[in-house]
Amino acid sequence: MSGTEKGGQFDGAGRIAQICTHLGEAKGAFSDSIIPPLFETVNFYFHRLEEAVAFFAQENKERFYYTRMANPTTQILEKKLAALEKAPSCKCFASGMGAIGAAILGTVKAKDHIVAVRTVYKNTYRILNEITQRYGISVTFVGGHRVEDFEKALRPNTTLFFLESPSSSRYSLQDLAAVADLAKSRGVVTMIDNTIATPYNQNPRDFGIDIVIHSGSKYLNGHGDVLLGAVCADEEILKQIAEREHYLRGNILGPFEAWLALRGLRTFALRMEYHNRVGLEIAAFLENHPKVARVYYPMLASHPQHALAARQMRGAGSLLALELKDGPAKVNSFVNRLRHFRIAASWGGFESLVWYPLTGVHSPAPEWLREHELSPSQVRLFIGLEDVEEIKEDLEQALNG
Numbered sequence: 001m002s003g004t005e006k007g008g009q010f011d012g013a014g015r016i017a018q019i020c021t022h023l024g025e026a027k028g029a030f031s032d033s034i035i036p037p038l039f040e041t042v043n044f045y046f047h048r049l050e051e052a053v054a055f056f057a058q059e060n061k062e063r064f065y066y067t068r069m070a071n072p073t074t075q076i077l078e079k080k081l082a083a084l085e086k087a088p089s090c091k092c093f094a095s096g097m098g099a100i101g102a103a104i105l106g107t108v109k110a111k112d113h114i115v116a117v118r119t120v121y122k123n124t125y126r127i128l129n130e131i132t133q134r135y136g137i138s139v140t141f142v143g144g145h146r147v148e149d150f151e152k153a154l155r156p157n158t159t160l161f162f163l164e165s166p167s168s169s170r171y172s173l174q175d176l177a178a179v180a181d182l183a184k185s186r187g188v189v190t191m192i193d194n195t196i197a198t199p200y201n202q203n204p205r206d207f208g209i210d211i212v213i214h215s216g217s218k219y220l221n222g223h224g225d226v227l228l229g230a231v232c233a234d235e236e237i238l239k240q241i242a243e244r245e246h247y248l249r250g251n252i253l254g255p256f257e258a259w260l261a262l263r264g265l266r267t268f269a270l271r272m273e274y275h276n277r278v279g280l281e282i283a284a285f286l287e288n289h290p291k292v293a294r295v296y297y298p299m300l301a302s303h304p305q306h307a308l309a310a311r312q313m314r315g316a317g318s319l320l321a322l323e324l325k326d327g328p329a330k331v332n333s334f335v336n337r338l339r340h341f342r343i344a345a346s347w348g349g350f351e352s353l354v355w356y357p358l359t360g361v362h363s364p365a366p367e368w369l370r371e372h373e374l375s376p377s378q379v380r381l382f383i384g385l386e387d388v389e390e391i392k393e394d395l396e397q398a399l400n401g
């Protein structure tokens with residue numbers, strides 16, 4: 001390992017930038033190329049049969065054999081993501097959903113019980129609510145704002161707490177240290193979807209969380225052109241997940257996607273610094289706007305869990321939710337009048353996006369809305385890398401329209 005590869009010696013954003021630009025790149029190993037090459041190959045060959053025998057006897061774990069198991073390009077990305085999440089190891093998956101499904105099903109077994117936050121990303125909710133049940137695993141959904149929510153839901157067969165903090169909808173938080181302490185005292189594994197925070201703003205393992213999952217399709221790649229998932233954990237736990245749910249099921253990231261994600265990741269620290277700054281500025285701008293009833297953004301003092309956010313996060317990126325003062329009747333005209341924001345479901349790239357979370361939800365009951373932290377006048381905004389003054393002007397004209 002060269003001097004620049006020791007990611008651990010750097011603190012904060014400097015450490016993160018160093019990991020993204022240098023760690024794991026094995027400079028000099030590939031004809032002195034600055035950019036590590038793309039290993040777009042299925043096989044790696046053996047020179048003699050004895051070598052193959054030694055590989056299968058696990059005597060030489062360092063070499064590559066078949067890309068469904070490991071690939072040099074993907075491995076560079078895995079080293080960087082592990083270092084970013086302060087984890088000993090990482091495995092990349094075909095998408096965030098691929099990583100989430102694999103991590104859950106690779107950790108629990110039939111008759112186990114999971115306690116999960118109700119406001120997780122809607123397709124994570126479906127995995128927990130539909131897929132796990134088919135394997136005889138039960139799930140209790142909780143608000144998760146207080147550690148007592150998890151404690152009350154515990155059963156003798158609870159083996160997993162699933163967190164997402166900040167979570168989708170209104171960016172509510174879980175107290176990571178308190179939930180991790182409770183889990184440890186009861187022998188429960190903790191798993192978090194850290195996609196919204198990113199490792200730039202939050203390292204759940206610092207608070208004792210065991211497994212950190214990402215959809216790298218968002219901020220990590222940051223260019224809206226790669227689907228990517230990652231699971232970061234101790235080697236033993238990750239081996240168990242990977243052996244069952246990664247290469248056997250073929251739920252792997254292709255080398256080209258890994259190569260593109262490495263390119264996206266090189267500007268991760270710069271982009272996140274901008275997202276944090278502009279996100280806060282736009283959240284404050286909207287909060288003071290007469291046409292806005294409410295803004296949900298953890299770094300605003302008005303967020304109900306702001307003190308907790310300040311304790312466990314370093315920033316909140318540029319994803320936020322607002323409620324329109326004129327109610328649901330104004331949603332269509334506000335969304336349609338926006339010129340800089342495309343109407344699209346994802347976020348985390350370079351481009352500003354707007355989304356209505358109740359799209360496709362028909363006549364939701366008030367109780368369902370309350371539990372899922374949604375309201376009919378609630379709109380999600382993602383602020384991209386564009387000029388902040390132009391974004392404000394656009395929001396102003398759309399709100400006043």
Ligand SMILES: Cc1ncc(COP(=O)(O)O)c(C=O)c1O
Pocket residue numbers: 095096097098121168193195196214215216217227228229345346
């Ligand atoms: C918080 C969160 N986790 C996971 C996912 C799923 O990621 P992917 O689209 O890469 O499968 C998403 C996608 O929107 C998300 O918002």
